[in-house]
Structure formats: structure tokens, C-alpha cells
Amino acid sequence: MAAEKSGTKYSEPEYAKAQDRAKVPYYHVNIEHRLVPETQELLEKYSHIPREQQSEHVHIIRDRAWDIRAYPCIGLGSWLTPQLCRLPVYSQILKRVKEDGALLADMGTFFGHDLRRLVYDGAPSDNLYGVDIVNHFDVGYDLFRDRDTFKGHFIEADFLSTTSPELNALKGKVDIIVISQVLHQWLYEDQVKAATVLSSFTKPGSWIVGNQIGNPVAQDVSLKQMATSVFRQNPESFAKTFEEVGAATGTKWETQAWLRTFEEMGWDAKDGAWMEPDVRIIEFVAKRIS
Ligand SMILES: C[S@@+](CC[C@H](N)C(=O)[O-])C[C@H]1O[C@@H](n2cnc3c(N)ncnc32)[C@H](O)[C@@H]1O
Incomplete structure (x- = not known):
């Protein structure tokens, strides 16, 4: 893991660099089924994109994103299935941002799709x-057609830097890190080093929330x-x-973590078949206690 973007090392994995979409198991030509009702509603009511134009729109956007980085979640269209708002603590996150003025930072935000969901649910984008x-x-602004209205702040940086x-x-200063x-x-x-860097953005009372690929058995996987x-993390290793x-930081944390199947995430079971x-x-x- 490198800490500086400008160095010869990189904080991103090699596989994220350009990949031939025909050669990887995680680029699916048709991601139409990913347009779940919540996302259709977001695109219709927040972005004013009529339902009949949405499929073509998200396919064009996905391919523009794939040309920037070739992550599995981009090729599979996982970003079309809401994740943050399905976390059991989402209503508390929303309340903290909406009512208590909490600052939320989404690290590895990609299009900023979770941020748009928060705004649609009433969070002040500022x-x-x-x-x-x-x-x-920029592709995210085109996805959501909100360049003139979304007032959230995007920072192009390696969060380890x-x-x-x-x-x-x-x-x-950050109350909630996603x-x-x-x-x-x-x-x-x-992962421990990266989580330690994340903790440097927090203060007592802050939360670090999110998801990642895991396994009931914590283990290295090739x-x-x-x-x-x-x-692969499990709740104990987390x-x-x-x-x-x-x-390492003189802070105290209380963690909750739980495992879900791909189907429980609203994804396809076969999306994980290559793993x-x-x-x-x-x-x-x-949750940071002190
Ligand atoms: C697999 S995508 C996940 C996007 C989004 N968080 C989601 O869950 O749908 C990973 C994102 O993290 C970004 N990323 C990877 N390493 C990073 C780093 N060191 N600093 C900041 N962003 C990073 C990638 O560019 C990419 O947009």
C-alpha cells in the first residue's frame, strides 16, 4: 500500500487499471436488472430522467466509468443497488446529517451515488x-444531471495521502465516514493501516460505516x-x-458487523461465483467512544 499518489507506488490495486471488458468475469454487458425501483425513483424524481430513458443512460455512464477504472462493482453495476440507505443505522446517519449538522465524508465515493441518495432523503448537500x-x-454529475444543484464537495485525493x-x-472533523x-x-x-488513517478524520462520537466483501471465515484469499x-474480514476480525x-491511535471504538449474502444485498448470487x-x-x- 502506498501513501502518496505522486509516488511510483499506487494506493489502488493493479487490476483497477484498464481491463478488456470481454476478458473479465465481472463486466456484464446488460445491467438493466440492476435498475431497482429505488434507483428508478431516484433517477426519475431527483435527476428527472424518464423511466424509458434510464436503461440506456446508465449503460452509457457505466462504460464511461469503466474506461476510467475497471473495478468489479463498476462492471457489475452494483452501484445501481442502494447500499448505504439499507444499512440498519441509515436513519440515524440521516438524522445526524439533517438535524444535527453532522459532516459526512464518503471515502472512495466513485460517482457520489450514496451522497445523492442522502440529498434525495433530505440531507443538506453542503x-x-x-x-x-x-x-x-464529472461522470457522476452526468449520471445524476445535478451539476448546478448538488452542493456537496468532491476531493480528488488518495485518502491515505x-x-x-x-x-x-x-x-x-468528520462525524460520519462511509x-x-x-x-x-x-x-x-x-486494512488496519487504512482504518487507522480513516480514524484521523474522526473525533469522539464519530462513526465509520460501510461494507466490503467478507467471508464467515476471516482469511487471505488469492x-x-x-x-x-x-x-476477507468477518465480524471478529473487523x-x-x-x-x-x-x-495505535489512543482512541476507543465499539464495532458492530454482520454478514449478508449477495441476495440479501439485492445483488445476484452469481456475481460472486468467480470468487x-x-x-x-x-x-x-x-463507533468512536473516545
Ligand atoms: C469498488 S469502488 C466502490 C465505490 C462505492 N464506494 C460503492 O460502494 O459503490 C472503489 C472506489 O474507491 C476508489 N479508491 C480506491 N482506492 C482509493 C484510495 N486510496 N483513495 C481514494 N479513493 C480510492 C476507487 O477509485 C473507486 O471509485
Whole structure:
């Protein structure tokens, strides 16, 4: 794991660089079925895109995004199935941002789709930050057709880096960090390091929430199609991760995490077929106590 974007190392995995879509198991030509009713409603009522134009629209947008980075979730269209708003603590997150003025930062925000959902649900967009190592934000504005209305702040930066003044300005100030489908790109030690960096943006009372690929058995997994090895968290290893964060930073965390099947996430079971047996999604909430 590298900490500086400008260096020769990179904080993103190799497989995220350009991939021939025909050669990977995680680019599905047709992602129409991903347009679930909640997303249809968002595109219709928030973005004013008529239902009959939505399928063509999301396919064009997906291919523009794939040309920037080739992540499985982009090729599979997983971003079309809402994730943050299905977390059991979503109503509390929304309340904190809407009523208590909490600042929320989505790390690895991609299009900023979870941020748009929050705005649609009544959150003031000015309190929202989306951080990504590469600019998917312009494609995101085109996806949601809200360049003139969305007032959230996008920061193009490696969240592990210390060189972005805009990112540094958030240190110690963020009430809710969202990190979905990002930490799983690393092995355990690097996940702990990344979680430790995330904790530097928090203060007592802050939460770190999100999801990633997990497994009932915490383990290293070799993903041949991606020529990489990653660590699969389970709830116990996730708790240990934040014990280590606490020990390294003098902070105290209380964690909750649970495993879901792909179907429970509203995804297709076959989307995970190229990964290891029993693959799951782990959803989590880490609350900073002190
Ligand atoms: C697999 S996508 C997940 C997008 C979104 N969070 C979701 O759950 O749908 C991972 C995103 O994290 C971004 N990313 C990966 N490493 C990063 C880093 N070190 N700093 C900031 N963003 C990063 C990628 O560019 C990509 O947009």
C-alpha cells in the first residue's frame, strides 16, 4: 500500500487499471436488472430522467466509468443497488446529517451515488464530502444531471495521502465516514493501516460505516482473475481491526458487523461465483467512544 499518489507506488490495486471488458468475469454487458425501483425513483424524481430513458443512460455512464477504472462493482453495476440507505443505522446517519449538522465524508465515493441518495432523503448537500483517488465526479454529475444543484464537495485525493490540503482540512472533523467496497482491496495489515488513517478524520462520537466483501471465515484469499491477494474480514476480525486502530491511535471504538449474502444485498448470487466459496458482504459500524 502506498501513501502518496505522486509516488511510483499506487494506493489502488493493479487490476483497477484498464481491463478488456470481454476478458473479465465481472463486466456484464446488460445491467438493466440492476435498475431497482429505488434507483428508478431516484433517477426519475431527483435527476428527472424518464423511466424509458434510464436503461440506456446508465449503460452509457457505466462504460464511461469503466474506461476510467475497471473495478468489479463498476462492471457489475452494483452501484445501481442502494447500499448505504439499507444499512440498519441509515436513519440515524440521516438524522445526524439533517438535524444535527453532522459532516459526512464518503471515502472512495466513485460517482457520489450514496451522497445523492442522502440529498434525495433530505440531507443538506453542503455537509457532504466525496473523496476519490480519481475523478469519477464529472461522470457522476452526468449520471445524476445535478451539476448546478448538488452542493456537496468532491476531493480528488488518495485518502491515505497527507498531501491534499482539502483532505487535510477534514482531519478530526468528520462525524460520519462511509467506506464501502474499498478496504477489501488490501491484505489485513494494510486494512488496519487504512482504518487507522480513516480514524484521523474522526473525533469522539464519530462513526465509520460501510461494507466490503467478507467471508464467515476471516482469511487471505488469492483472486487469480485479478492477480492479487486480499483479506476477507468477518465480524471478529473487523472488531480486532478496530482494537488495533485504537491501540495505535489512543482512541476507543465499539464495532458492530454482520454478514449478508449477495441476495440479501439485492445483488445476484452469481456475481460472486468467480470468487472463493461462501463469499459474503460484511456490513459494519465502528463507533468512536473516545
Ligand atoms: C469498488 S469502488 C466502490 C465505490 C462505492 N464506494 C460503492 O460502494 O459503490 C472503489 C472506489 O474507491 C476508489 N479508491 C480506491 N482506492 C482509493 C484510495 N486510496 N483513495 C481514494 N479513493 C480510492 C476507487 O477509485 C473507486 O471509485
